[in-house]
Structures are given as C-alpha cells and as structure tokens.
Amino acid sequence: MDIMHHSSTFLLPTIPENQRPSLTYALVVLNHNLPRFTPLLWKAAQLRLCADGGANRVYDEMPLLFPREDASDVRRRYKPDIIKGDLDSIRQEVLDFYTRLGTRIVDKTDDQDSTDLHKCIACIRDFAPVSDKSKLCILVAGALGGRFDHEMGNLNVICRFSSLRIILLSDDNLIHLLPKTHRHEIHIQASVEGPHCGLIPIGMPSKSSTTTGLQWDLNNTEMEFGGLVSTSNMVKGERVTVQSDCNLLWTISLKKLW
Numbered sequence: 001m002d003i004m005h006h007s008s009t010f011l012l013p014t015i016p017e018n019q020r021p022s023l024t025y026a027l028v029v030l031n032h033n034l035p036r037f038t039p040l041l042w043k044a045a046q047l048r049l050c051a052d053g054g055a056n057r058v059y060d061e062m063p064l065l066f067p068r069e070d071a072s073d074v075r076r077r078y079k080p081d082i083i084k085g086d087l088d089s090i091r092q093e094v095l096d097f098y099t100r101l102g103t104r105i106v107d108k109t110d111d112q113d114s115t116d117l118h119k120c121i122a123c124i125r126d127f128a129p130v131s132d133k134s135k136l137c138i139l140v141a142g143a144l145g146g147r148f149d150h151e152m153g154n155l156n157v158i159c160r161f162s163s164l165r166i167i168l169l170s171d172d173n174l175i176h177l178l179p180k181t182h183r184h185e186i187h188i189q190a191s192v193e194g195p196h197c198g199l200i201p202i203g204m205p206s207k208s209s210t211t212t213g214l215q216w217d218l219n220n221t222e223m224e225f226g227g228l229v230s231t232s233n234m235v236k237g238e239r240v241t242v243q244s245d246c247n248l249l250w251t252i253s254l255k256k257l258w
C-alpha cells in the first residue's frame with residue numbers, strides 16, 4: 001500500500017527549500033468568513049475560484065486584511081479566475097466589478113441539486129490543467145464554523161470527491177480526508193498548526209485504525225459514530241502516521257497567528 005504525504009506548507013509565509021510541495025494548488029473561496037491567512041492560500045494557488053457569494057467575501061474582506069492599502073488596489077490584486085455557482089448570492093456590483101476585470105463567470109442557475117462548492121470542485125477536476133490528479137490539491141477557504149447545513153454539505157463534498165485532495169479551512173481548523181486506499185504520513189507544521197487534533201470515521205464504522213505520533217494512539221482500534229471516535233487528541237511531535245480500513249477525517253487546530 002502506497003504512502004500519501006500531507007503537509008500544510010501553504011500556510012507558511014516562506015517555504016523552506018527542502019519542503020517545496022510537489023502539488024499544484026487550486027483555491028475555492030466560499031461565502032463565509034474569509035480566514036486571515038487567505039492571502040497565503042491565494043499566493044500558493046495557481047487557479048482561484050469563488051463559489052457564488054464567496055466573491056462578495058473577497059471583495060469585502062480582502063481589503064480589511066490590508067488596512068493601510070487602498071481598497072480598490074487590493075481588489076484588483078486579488079482577482080478570481082472564475083466565479084461559479086447558481087449566482088443567487090453574489091451582489092450585482094461585485095459581479096460587475098469582476099466581470100470588468102475579466103473574471104470568467106460561470107452561471108449554473110438551473111442546478112439546484114448540488115452545492116456551489118460541489119460545482120466548483122467538479123469544474124476544477126474537469127478543467128484544471130493538471131494531468132495527474134493526485135498532484136492536485138484544492139484548498140477551500142471559509143468552509144467551517146458557519147451554518148451547520150453548509151458545513152455538513154462541505155464535508156459531504158470531500159467524501160463525494162474522495163479521490164481528490166481537498167482541504168477545508170477556517171481561521172481555527174483544517175480538515176481533510178485520509179482515504180483508506182493509502183497509509184498516511186502527516187508532517188505537522190508546528191509553527192502554524194496543532195496540537196489539538198481528531199480522527200473521525202465518516203460514513204461507516206472502522207474495524208481497525210492504527211496511528212503513531214498522537215497522545216492517544218489507536219492500535220487496531222474500532223471506531224464508529226455513536227461509539228468511539230478520536231476527538232480532543234493531541235499531536236506529540238512533527239510526524240503522525242495513520243492507517244485504517246475506512247476513510248477517516250483528519251482535523252487539526254490552527255494557531256492564531258495571523
């Protein structure tokens with residue numbers, strides 16, 4: 001079984017030479033509080049999408065992160081490549097502003113059965129110029145801490161697209177899936193993340209999960225929703241390994257640096 005490596009280098013202000021990621025990043029901004037580190041995600045990404053009302057967040061909140069700069073300069077610097085969704089939340093002035101700058105507006109008003117995040121992920125999967133999708137990593141900003149139905153919808157999207165690397169982010173947390181098809185090595189970036197973490201079986205019970213590097217390691221342990229799940233766990237050092245017969249959610253706290 002192959003090892004999948006995970007490392008949140010996209011949260012580092014400068015990435016050490018020996019930790020340059022081999023991944024290509026895309027960013028999706030959702031319609032919830034823009035994390036304070038969004039400019040770092042923007043810099044790491046080669047493709048930037050806003051899911052419908054996510055464009056309002058870039059327009060309204062990006063200038064607040066640069067209080068000494070002129071708001072319209074900041075807005076012009078952070079121009080999304082694509083705005084996609086049913087477009088019932090984006091404000092007209094925001095739509096007009098980015099249309100004038102040349103952003104592609106993709107309107108799928110007719111589809112009321114999939115979320116705007118789902119539409120953005122499908123778009124990236126189908127059109128991102130990355131031939132090997134295992135080298136693609138989609139960062140999703142503003143995915144957690146808001147309306148619970150939206151949060152669950154966002155978690156469902158990472159389960160639906162379980163063969164893609166997708167990372168849900170808020171100011172406080174990072175979440176991604178650890179597919180059962182791989183053993184996982186998580187390199188902890190202790191300057192920006194941890195120590196609080198969790199491993200949660202999603203969708204079905206796990207008969208056997210094993211970890212190293214956690215305060216409360218699992219050792220061929222059974223986990224299930226309604227039974228044992230590993231929350232309020234802690235990372236001990238800079239390397240965590242996980243192997244399971246089920247897809248698990250990995251969550252780690254983010255430090256309040258920004």
Ligand SMILES: Nc1ncnc2c1ncn2[C@@H]1O[C@H](COP(=O)(O)OP(=O)(O)OP(=O)(O)O)[C@@H](O)[C@H]1O
Binds near residue numbers: 085117118153
């Ligand atoms: N409060 C929130 N918490 C987490 N994610 C959110 C929140 N609000 C929106 N999102 C995400 O941002 C995307 C775009 O949001 P937007 O408000 O434009 O969607 P929407 O389809 O109009 O939502 P709804 O009709 O359910 O209010 C959603 O698909 C969802 O993934």
Ligand SMILES: Cc1ncc(C[n+]2csc(CCO)c2C)c(N)n1
Binds near residue numbers: 111114115116
């Ligand atoms: C069973 C079921 N529940 C909810 C919706 C509503 N819905 C789900 S995604 C979406 C689009 C949001 O932009 C909407 C309106 C549905 N279609 N089917």
